[in-house]
Amino acid sequence: MPPRRAVTGRSQEPRQRFVEELRLLRAQKGDSLRQLGEVLGWDWSLFGKMEAGQTLGGPEVAQALDQHYGTKDLLLTLWELAVADPTQFRERYRRYMTLEAEAVSMWHYAVSALPDLLQTEVYAHDLLTVGGLSGEELTRQVEARMGRRQLLDGGNAPRFRSVLSEAVLRTPLADAQEWREQLEHLLDMGERRNISIQVVRQESGLHALTNTHTMFLRLPDGRTVAWVETGYSGELVQEAAAVERLQLSYDLVRDLALSPVASRKFIRQMLEEASCESST
Incomplete structure (x- = not known):
């Protein structure tokens, strides 16, 4: 229409x-x-x-x-x-997205799925589908998610660090070719000067963010807020003491992660394994 x-x-x-x-x-x-x-x-x-x-x-x-x-x-x-407007994102994300658009830096931890800003269109489509979306709503949400990726584009884009649990890279798409393209996209994004990607190996064991997707936003006025999310709900955390506790947990997890260079090597290894599996 x-x-x-x-x-x-x-x-x-x-x-x-x-x-x-x-x-x-x-x-x-x-x-x-x-x-x-x-x-x-x-x-x-x-x-x-x-x-x-x-x-x-x-x-x-x-x-x-x-x-x-x-x-x-x-x-x-x-x-x-x-x-x-009901055609836009769900209510619980709206205030978060307002702050995200203003952020001067962002840092993230992923438990089991890639962050929105690093997803290909097919990955976003499949993830939102298993989350229960379909039809026009699914199309709108995929388009909106792809539009949000542009936050990381341009000379004035914020710095973005994403720490990925190894489980993220061990959970492929059903289509092997699309999964390889997602891994290649991840490697391409990691080459940008404003983006750092690190991987926490499973052998590192349990830690404070084992079951919590977390995004921190550093705002122009110096404040930091956090968005924490499980598979069923999300919450915007703005109270300073609560954000500080989450930051401490994040710092400890980041200390467990491979360096960006070693992480890139690990992601490339995952890509090679995916290529070998699809050819057999």
């Missing part, structure tokens, strides 16, 4: 309308993205991602833009409608 259009010719889809207004207002003002960043104090790449529809930003950003353009609460209202 094509996007609905109002008599003004602008979209009535909340997210698309928000994007359209952002582009129109900046064009009318005559600002470049860099000028906008300098005036408002956010990295200009955030505004570029918002205008590309890759992220909604946060309410603070929408309010600042309203002030800059003299539009009262127009952009904040559109932002609220876009966030509440």
Whole structure:
């Protein structure tokens, strides 16, 4: 179904309308993205991602833009409608994604599945399918997840460290060729200057994050928040003492991990094993 259009010719889809207004207002003002960043104090790449529809930003950003353009609460209202749009991510992820878009660095621990930002489209599709999604909802969620990967693109992308349990690399996709492509994608991502990938071998034994996927976000104001997730629920942790305890656990796990160089060698070994198995 094509996007609905109002008599003004602008979209009535909340997210698309928000994007359209952002582009129109900046064009009318005559600002470049860099000028906008300098005036408002956010990295200009955030505004570029918002205008590309890759992220909604946060309410603070929408309010600042309203002030800059003299539009009262127009952009904040559109932002609220876009966030509440049922075609977007589930409610429990919305605040997290707002903060993720603003993060200057991120570090992650994976228990049994690759983090969203390192998944290929097929991996995301298969993982969301076994999680119970299907039809249009599955398609929307896969597309949204692929869009989020662009957070790691560009010269101003945040630094990202992912520590993977060996179990992640021992749990292949059903399609052997697609699994090899996922491993190759992982190696390619690990070559980027802003991305570090490490592996915790199973022989390291039990540790504090054995059953908890965890993502830490370092924000521009110096705060760190955490997202912790099991297979059935997720929670945004913002209280400083709780985040500090999680960070200590993460540091201890990272100490157990192979170095990025040794981890790359291990992932390549997994790729070679996958290639050999598929040829027999």
